[in-house]
Amino acid sequence: MSALAVDAGLQKLAGTSLRYMTLMREVEERIERKLYRQGKIVGGVYVGRGQEAIPVGAGLAVGPDDVVCPSHRDLAIFLMRGVSVGEIFAQYMGRVGGLTRGRDGNMHMGDMRRNIVAIISAMAASVPVAAGCALALKYKGTQNVALVFFGDGATSRGDWHEGVNFAAVQKLPLVLVCNNNQYAYSTPLAKQMACVNVADRGTGYGIPAEIVDGNDVLAVHEAAVRAVAHARAGLGPTLIECKTYRMTGHSAHDAADYVPPGQREEWAGKDPIDRLERKMIELGWASAEEIAGTRAAIREEIDKAVEWAEQSPFPDASGLTDDVYETN
Amino acid sequence: MSALAVDAGLQKLAGTSLRYMTLMREVEERIERKLYRQGKIVGGVYVGRGQEAIPVGAGLAVGPDDVVCPSHRDLAIFLMRGVSVGEIFAQYMGRVGGLTRGRDGNMHMGDMRRNIVAIISAMAASVPVAAGCALALKYKGTQNVALVFFGDGATSRGDWHEGVNFAAVQKLPLVLVCNNNQYAYSTPLAKQMACVNVADRGTGYGIPAEIVDGNDVLAVHEAAVRAVAHARAGLGPTLIECKTYRMTGHSAHDAADYVPPGQREEWAGKDPIDRLERKMIELGWASAEEIAGTRAAIREEIDKAVEWAEQSPFPDASGLTDDVYETN
Amino acid sequence: MPTTYLEAIREGLSEEMDRDPNVFLVGEDIGVYGGAFKVTAGLLDRFGARRVVDTPISEAAIVGAATGASLMGLRPVVEIQFADFISCAYDQIVNFAAKCRYRWSAGVPIVIRAPSGGGIHGGPFHSQNPETAFTHTPGLKVVAPATAYDAKGLIKSAIRDNDPVLFFEHKALYRRIKEDLPAEDYTVPIGKAAVVRAGADLSIITYGAMVYVALEAADALQQEGISVEIVDLRTLLPLDEETVLASVRKTSKALLLHEDTLTGGLGGELAARISEKVFEYLDGPIVRVAAPDTPVPYSPPLEAAFLPNAVHVAERARWLARY
């Protein structure tokens, strides 16, 4: 490929990344700072502000036949798989228009037609499940992979260990993406693990592990592309640690007083969206006006989507006991 | 210390080690090859033939106020803490004279007056429990440590991961001793983990890990002494991987057909007891006659202990429902 | 000034920590943050990091470590952040902690606190009532207070108890329930139910947040001339069979009410004991009211339909009273 073609490819990737990162940011701002405060969302709200580069960079490394298992700060995954913004709002508001039709809330959603597996709350429980998806992809003789997301804190769980080990032993096509945002709820990294990097954990499973700047979407993407290729080649799992920072409290009700002063401000300067925008402007890939235009269009899309979601009815209690089992 | 004193210390250690290793070997031979086959033991029988250097070498590195959490191939630990051979046989035979008074069988025994914690069957479940013992020792301001034993297969369990990580983060005085005997039941190491050494897992917890020849009791001892000193100094856990081989089937009923031909024979040449005996004779620490004498005395002790155990009654069913809760 | 259910637990914890230096707390985000529900707020400042231990996300290790520490003579009090996550420590609880005494005479004096229950729009994984996963395990004790008085008295008894105690706190009661509590030290015994309302026509046997649903139903029925007796179990294992049977002997009718789902819920065990032991006193079927057999749904109208309410309880009680 010529340098020009590479450049064009990168430019396109940057544009797509920016769109999804901005969309995720704006959707979550609306959720956390408006709908939640208005009392329109009554359950827990966890957002990925400042971490958008991770689901976007990694998510763009796979195709629709690859399986994704997002965690609770990976909203972009849903958007990239074609879940509409309205469906997202409906999900948060407990309406029938959401992916779980009101049965579950927030990021607890999935859709196997889109190869998205829904998390359960127990941290890292998805890791063995993702290994099983990878096993199925291999069993069927495909070249597809499974991509699973989790936080730094989740790596303390037994399920994480068992799942990674299982996948490593079976050389399953699994890509393990950690958002190391340095906190698990109020617990800082040093109280979660005694190693320095989450990536240090790779050694114990005999799998490659990489550390990337989790606020650089192109870096995350590159690492994910390598890991996906490794998996498709039948070489087994890779662990990717994305260093980032949680730019909010743990959830919408957490003021995060436990964070040392200045820390969030410092990381605000590394915002993944700002960085990409600056880079794109610098390289002439987009103008400031174009970028502002995209954002404005997104906000409009969001306004409409909220309207759509609010028109979606609450589920009728008559269906309360349906679907516990398959009915023919 | 003069070289002579070091030598005398080593000679004494070797003598003690040999005694306990031989005692363990002989007790387990009697259990597996006689009592079990005679139908006098009706439950599962797991022995540590070929692995005696591990509980003995590590066990001699701690004192009575340190806590030990043996696994199912560490019989010597009980002997070293003063549990009588008769009590061991009674335990296996389900008599009231056993440590669990017939409530449980084989190595499922413990005694907190002797600082021995009883395992449960679920592999590695003792690891978090041992971390808790270590936490208590630290809480109380002692310099004591906890020592926990487990196999290679056990390291695949979530409990192992959580327990090691917990202890590492809290810098608890815990020594983790792995008998890597290359099999977990029928499962060879390569189907258990994709790393080469169990010790490779230390990195992910930020703790030191050492590999030793698990059939060399003095090497195991040295490593354990270092790890214990590290723990007593408040520096946290150490993982010791003892490379060894399971010289039996998984349990008394397992013919171990899955083992490649020649493997067991090869390891027979590395028998830890033979090796120590040869070394002691070479160095003039003991004569062949003395060693034979010790073994003969042990066999006599065992004959008497079996007699004692057989005289110990079976538990009376009237006590079946006692002790589920404390009664005052 | 009245004390909330939540404050009552906090007071119980801190008084026991004052009384006994071997008592310590261990769990996720309980120190610096004061716990997801702030039950332990302020205790790190008062007692220091040695006695208020923040941990990694490792429920099995937390419970296992508590077990180990208790074998060494300490008295750990574990907080499971949401009761739903207790399932991650299931093996450690039912196989390790519960069986030590019987097997090898080793007492395991741990307390596992677990905020449980629905009504806060928590959805399938922040609303469950997992008590019946443990009331089947010999060796465990299971407690579920409904009042601030009981919450304080029972947490103290649980800490002083020499066996593993699971302490299910109902999240919806934390700040809703307030009472004036005695200034002096008191405990509420484990294994004793309370007759919280005396009545003649039928007995409602219940616990936790459903005590208030039963009371509301009883008030409504009172106006119709139906007199309801309410037994608050308080301890779910071991059950205070005597108090339950005495009430049924008196009223001859039993309605069993729990927020937990119906099939396999505690109502079954109660029905079995009543139908076996006071069969001759029964003047009507034993009626169960409980959540339907589904996960706990998130959306408000579904959750409202899921949780047993006073209208439904009153309806079933009315039917039973007239039987």
Place this chain on the structure above:
Amino acid sequence: MPTTYLEAIREGLSEEMDRDPNVFLVGEDIGVYGGAFKVTAGLLDRFGARRVVDTPISEAAIVGAATGASLMGLRPVVEIQFADFISCAYDQIVNFAAKCRYRWSAGVPIVIRAPSGGGIHGGPFHSQNPETAFTHTPGLKVVAPATAYDAKGLIKSAIRDNDPVLFFEHKALYRRIKEDLPAEDYTVPIGKAAVVRAGADLSIITYGAMVYVALEAADALQQEGISVEIVDLRTLLPLDEETVLASVRKTSKALLLHEDTLTGGLGGELAARISEKVFEYLDGPIVRVAAPDTPVPYSPPLEAAFLPNAVHVAERARWLARY
């Protein structure tokens, strides 16, 4: 030639693997070794390592991976080496596998086979009957066959079922029970109990190995002129309430028998349904016979006293019949 209970399961597995290429087996030591009890012996040779997957000691990962594979359209059959270790996968089963369909319409067609039960001197951790830890979870199905015919027919139904099925095999029956089985493909429906002995004076509702204890007791009672009906539940969740209630309507007396410990055991759920739904038919207390509330003891005389036996069942049945 008669087929043992164990062989019946193996045949069921291999016939389903022949029928459907998406069916595969996963567990510890099931391949090369053929499983701790040899249930899967020979299947690695027949089907290869792709379809008979040996795993690390990781119950949570095994069940989790099975769940993931099933979401992708495969039909995994998990072997838990001893049912006791199913507690290590508890969260994956009750929170992940059981709740997917309700939450997000994703079916989880997995089967979890678990050799359970006592009578083989396995002690506290190789003898348990953990079924009631799961009969409380909506979304799961729980099966416990007593005969070779049912074992084969139910394992096939379980594999073809689109929801998670826990399949408790009783270890003491593996080689003790033999029957001639039909040559052709057949299934036994999940959710249907069987009346294995018709009788008039009282009903014994039971399952698993206790079916044989009930039969033995019934034989003894027959000689005294007491006619016992025996219902073998076969499926524990969802319960075949109709068959149970029909039997009690007919005999007016119910004895509930299980090997699992008493408090919180399945007898409670049965008693609740009977006492609520056919109260008017009852001519005597509902009697439960079960193991006492202790861990399963190892020593033969203790284990013998622990397991319900025909003498004891007959004694309680006699009392009930004469009531």
